[in-house]
Amino acid sequence: MGTITPVKVYGPPLSTAVSRVLACLLEKNVQFELIHVNMAKGEHKSPAYLQIQPFGQVPAFQDDDISLFESRAICRYISEKHASVGNIKLYGTNPLEKASIEQWLEAESQSFNPPSSTLVFQLAFAPRMNIKQDQGLIDQSKAKLAKVLDVYEKRLGDSRYLAGDEFSLADLSHLPNTQYLVNGTDVEELFMSRDNVGRWWGEISSRESWKKVVELQRAPPS
Known part of the structure; x- marks a missing residue:
């Protein structure tokens, strides 16, 4: 070989x-x-x-x-x-599983990502870069994110993960932004005050794959 x-x-x-x-x-x-x-x-x-x-x-x-x-x-x-x-379940093994994963990936990119990315920049990166935070934009993005998480809360009351009972790309795609928001910002409350969302975040962020990514983030550049 x-x-x-x-x-x-x-x-x-x-x-x-x-x-x-x-x-x-x-x-x-x-x-x-x-x-x-x-x-x-x-x-x-x-x-x-x-x-x-x-x-x-x-x-x-x-x-x-x-x-x-x-x-x-x-x-x-x-x-x-x-x-x-x-x-092998990460992207589904049949058309229905893939379609379910795709619809929640679409929800992540179209509904979750815009307000959460804005908040990551405003709350996590702007202070490090000496950029003035836009409080109006922060408040607006929090309100938008809260509405998305209300949908997630309902879904995660019926399903262990977003696309079904198996961890998938749909869940994985939420890890990066959420990691920043639940560690060191007041947006953590938006996630942890919702029982099902909080449970879901605890599960997906505890995966060995994500723990290794966090280790890489903490390591100095080689």
Whole structure:
């Protein structure tokens, strides 16, 4: 047997999009090489990097001669290519399971991500970057997120996870933003005051794959 070449993930693990891909790779037991991109120095805008990520964002992903960007698309690719490896339920095993996962992935990207990403930036990143916080935007985003979590609370009263009784990409995709919001911001209350959402967060954030991502986030860049 030939040597398996690890896939390459470009970007800092503190990035929510990068950490989403890393969690997926760990769930699927796929070997990877994490290549740090120093965004403060503009490495994400270099000509070489733009060859694999034309928008100059993170992550960029390479699997031999294949290059991909956009974290959710990368996660779908990983899950499909390595369907029989690692967590085989991550992207479903039949059309109905996949459709359920897809509808909750869509809910994450269209309904959950916009207000939660705004809050992550305003509450977690803006203070570190000496950027003035926009309280009006924060309040508006909290209200929007609360409405989304009300839907989740009802769903998670009927189902262990969002797409059914198995942990899937639908749940995994919520990990990066929620990690920031429940650790050190007052938005934690939006999650933990809802019994089913709080239970769900406790379960998905305790997975070994996500614990390893958090370790990578805490480690200094190599």
